[in-house]
Amino acid sequence: MTLRVYNTLSRQKEIFETIEPGVVRMYVCGPTVYDDAHIGHGMSSIVFDMIRRYLEFKGYEVRHVMNFTDVDDKIINRSRETGQDAMALAEHYIERYQEHMADLNILPPTVLPRVSGTIEEIIDMVQTLIDKGYAYESDGDVYFRVRVDEDYGKLSRRKIEHAISSDRERFGDDLKEDAADFALWKGQKEADEPAWESPWGLGRPGWHIECSAMARRYLGETIDIHGGGNDLIFPHHENEIAQSESCNAAPMARYWLHNGMLELRAEKMSKSLGNMVTIDQFLAEHEADVFRLLILSSHYRKPLAYDDEVVAQAERGLARLHSALRPASGSVLEGPAVERLQLAREQARKRFVQSMDDDFNSAGALGHLYDLVKAINSARDAGVGGAPFAEAQDTLRELAGILGLRLDEASAVASDAAPFIDLLLEVRAEMRKLKQWAMADLIRDRLAEQGVILEDTREGTTWHWEK
């Protein structure tokens, strides 16, 4: 089966073919580390983690590079506000970011380069661009000559006239040959700015050049996938293309993939917080699977409106996926119910792959997962057990795993209260034998008040913490 992906460059779905068979070189733009990551960063990371996991499922070796922008105006500004050293500040948020990604079950990229560790390559690239006539030095800064690049604007489909900001106060405008030109290198202006020696004096890289340099250093002149949020299409990715292709005389990437934005719907709380929810804040109230399910429930390219309602829906949806992983109650190993389950299992797998092959349609794929959930639960009700039942559950776990969902149910086990709850269940079982319903119900109700939900089945009573 063939994978097709939507390429922003061509604005259509294309058959996915890698440069080197079996290997995917993927570069995804990472964060500027001056503050805690918010759920928008989480969305982008989950989207590309899902893409990576699926490519690996398809048998590819994925070389996944994500940068940390640790040298940047925002970081400098924040360090002036807080009095903290800029590089130390960046280091702190890099560590935090990696913790958050781990919490969200995001596979660590193969390489996590930083601007500060790529200075040599950046200088090298800027020099080449100057030598080729694509860039010029101006009072310690270096700018890219946009008008010399004949296909500038091909990704965002913008004309150069539209790339010119109306804001005359912008950085370096009086030093540029043309208002549309952008900085490759910024000369040091204040002593507290991080700076490196260069042929143009002390300074630091402009924003866009880092990705061009890192992508080339770790993945080569032409890579397979370049990704990021769709807010990066212009100017960031447009400028990366201009730099890299002018420098290397080769296409920068075969496929440009962009995720849609996560938008906050009117929420009282978030306004005072500058209208953002951090990953920390989310995970304080919900498990990581809830966020992943929320993100993957719609297509990655579409904008997603975030509010309490969609979180609640994801929460319930996750509970439904969990329902299929409860143990079998019977031991039927053959017959029509078993055959139905096996058919559903094969169908779910096939359709899951079909959906994912169509530009990573995780929402459609999830729909087929829910079909499998229903089939498993029906089979359990029909008394199916043993290997056929376990295999269907394995398939569900495997497919969910491709999406990065953990579906673990560890929470009930690891509690100090467990022995006491079990004791209460024993007492209640005795009450029920004696038909002391009032007392049995009292125990159930009182436990529910403590967040412990009981469920009576033929085999006995189980319990779990309220989600």
Added chain:
RNA sequence: GGCGACGUGGCCAAGUUGGUUAAGGCAGGGGUCUGCAAAACCCCGAUCGCGGGUUCGAGUCCCGCCGUCGCCUCCA
């Protein structure tokens, strides 16, 4: 103003290289099971923003309109 996206049942959301009964989830109603619940299972709801057009046939193509949103300055 320029570039682009989106508008499918109460909510979320697939499907849009035109063609059998428009996936799935959440919420809701009815039922089975249960001592009663819970969970699970079964049943119930939309003709696809509006108006034209192309076609034997359109949610799926074309035109217009309305609405929502993103980018155009730092941004995942």
